[in-house]
Amino acid sequence: MRFLDTFFDGAVMAKYLPDLLSAIVTTLWLSAIIVVGGLALGLVLACLRTLGRWYLTLPIVAFADIGRALPPLVVILIFYFGLPGLGISLSGPMVLILVLGGVLAAFAEEIFWAGLTSVSKGQWEAGRATGLSFAQTLFEIALPQAIRMGIPPLVNRALAITKMTALGSVIGVKEILAVSSSAQSFSGSATPLTMAALAYLAIFLPVVILSRLLERRYAWAV
Amino acid sequence: MLEINQLEKSFGDTQVLTSIDLSVKPGELVFVIGPSGSGKSTMLRCCNRLEEPTSGSILLDGEHVTACHGAALDKMRLKIGMVFQGFHLYPHKSVLANVMLAQVKALKRSKPEAKARAMEMLEHVGLAHKADAMPSELSGGQQQRVAIARALALDPKVMLFDEPTSALDPELVGSVLKVMKQLRDEGMTMVVVSHEMDFAREAADRVVFMDGGVVVEAGTPEEIFGSPKSERLRAFLSRLHPSDA
Numbered sequence: 427m428r429f430l431d432t433f434f435d436g437a438v439m440a441k442y443l444p445d446l447l448s449a450i451v452t453t454l455w456l457s458a459i460i461v462v463g464g465l466a467l468g469l470v471l472a473c474l475r476t477l478g479r480w481y482l483t484l485p486i487v488a489f490a491d492i493g494r495a496l497p498p499l500v501v502i503l504i505f506y507f508g509l510p511g512l513g514i515s516l517s518g519p520m521v522l523i524l525v526l527g528g529v530l531a532a533f534a535e536e537i538f539w540a541g542l543t544s545v546s547k548g549q550w551e552a553g554r555a556t557g558l559s560f561a562q563t564l565f566e567i568a569l570p571q572a573i574r575m576g577i578p579p580l581v582n583r584a585l586a587i588t589k590m591t592a593l594g595s596v597i598g599v600k601e602i603l604a605v606s607s608s609a610q611s612f613s614g615s616a617t618p619l620t621m622a623a624l625a626y627l628a629i630f631l632p633v634v635i636l637s638r639l640l641e642r643r644y645a646w647a648v
Numbered sequence: 649m650l651e652i653n654q655l656e657k658s659f660g661d662t663q664v665l666t667s668i669d670l671s672v673k674p675g676e677l678v679f680v681i682g683p684s685g686s687g688k689s690t691m692l693r694c695c696n697r698l699e700e701p702t703s704g705s706i707l708l709d710g711e712h713v714t715a716c717h718g719a720a721l722d723k724m725r726l727k728i729g730m731v732f733q734g735f736h737l738y739p740h741k742s743v744l745a746n747v748m749l750a751q752v753k754a755l756k757r758s759k760p761e762a763k764a765r766a767m768e769m770l771e772h773v774g775l776a777h778k779a780d781a782m783p784s785e786l787s788g789g790q791q792q793r794v795a796i797a798r799a800l801a802l803d804p805k806v807m808l809f810d811e812p813t814s815a816l817d818p819e820l821v822g823s824v825l826k827v828m829k830q831l832r833d834e835g836m837t838m839v840v841v842s843h844e845m846d847f848a849r850e851a852a853d854r855v856v857f858m859d860g861g862v863v864v865e866a867g868t869p870e871e872i873f874g875s876p877k878s879e880r881l882r883a884f885l886s887r888l889h890p891s892d893a
Contacts (some may be wrong), residue, residue, distance in 0.1 A: 618728035
């Protein structure tokens with residue numbers, strides 16, 4: 427009984443459910459923007475890198491390496507508490523979107539790039555030899571194959587980054603973890619944290635299952 | 649039709665092709681033979697600029713292939729069909745989509761028009777019934793015939809074959825050669841790099857023997873196989889068919 431009272435207290439659940447629901451909504455829209463924006467930016471960067479111009483490749487590689495090396499929390503704190511010193515004040519959600527979207531873009535660029543480099547030279551030659559331009563060969567032939575190869579690692583990365591929206595709790599973003607941990611301190615019960623865990627499961631389990639279907643949908647023997 | 653003048657190619661310090669001259673007449677099937685590393689594939693790949701020639705010129709119907717850049721080169725490549733040793737079908741597209749892609753994107757044909765042409769070409773290579781299959785579901789010989797259909801659908805003026813049967817199991821070679829023979833009989837201008845000597849004897853108008861990046865000897869199949877003049881060609885032929893020598 428003590429276990430149930432600690433983690434599944436009905437009264438506490440009822441009291442904080444509305445707050446938690448609105449926190450879920452916040453986490454969902456933040457995640458959506460971060461994933462869509464991060465993947466899109468990563469894709470654009472990987473495509474630019476195929477042009478093979480040093481003045482594009484150099485900043486892209488630097489961005490990807492730094493973005494993957496820095497702990498996101500450090501960058502979030504710098505953006506939120508440091509930038510106002512330069513007169514740039516960003517809201518909590520905005521910092522979260524910029525930093526997490528940027529980190530996802532760094533990883534996504536590397537994943538798309540790895541996919542592009544593993545498309546055989548012969549595929550490019552077949553495209554160009556039939557009169558397709560570089561861009562047409564990239565978009566019609568190389569990229570679809572690169573994206574298909576990138577789906578499993580991209581899904582992993584997207585999941586990892588959306589879970590990091592919990593870092594918003596240190597800069598006052600009212601997402602799931604922030605709301606439930608303040609509820610936990612007010613109520614003195616661990617139940618809100620259980621609710622947070624359940625909320626994360628409710629959000630991410632379907633995504634994981636969906637990604638399995640997606641991988642199967644795009645599977646073809648090469 | 650296709651004229652190669654003083655073609656030279658080097659990779660760094662290595663000279664791969666030295667003053668190659670070759671003129672292919674309309675409707676002619678020119679067969680290029682030679683030991684591996686003799687530069688015959690490189691010569692072929694220079695014709696559509698998959699390799700950039702170091703110097704020399706290549707003309708197709710009087711137009712400079714070697715002077716084209718950007719979009720003009722893409723347009724020129726439409727007139728030069730190429731078939732690769734490794735087929736290089738697009739694995740993520742159906743057979744039909746493989747044959748349609750460049751028609752729609754590069755030739756700007758409408759989709760119904762491209763589809764009709766693709767089906768016609770697949771019919772031609774005997775694979776219309778595989779239009780909806782994915783490349784991975786086909787045998788190597790079938791894949792190569794689709795690759796031929798893909799090139800033909802663009803109505804090229806000349807077809808380049810880069811060792812089209814070298815990656816095939818022996819029992820599948822015949823089906824590809826049959827399609828090539830049929831093309832020749834229809835009057836297609838063709839340059840074929842291959843080791844299929846029997847096919848060369850039977851179908852070639854002219855055989856060119858390359859060694860060490862130069863054209864050593866050229867002539868009719870009877871001249872090349874029947875009475876080789878140079879020592880190098882004799883040595884090459886006797887290595888191929890010790891019993892014939």
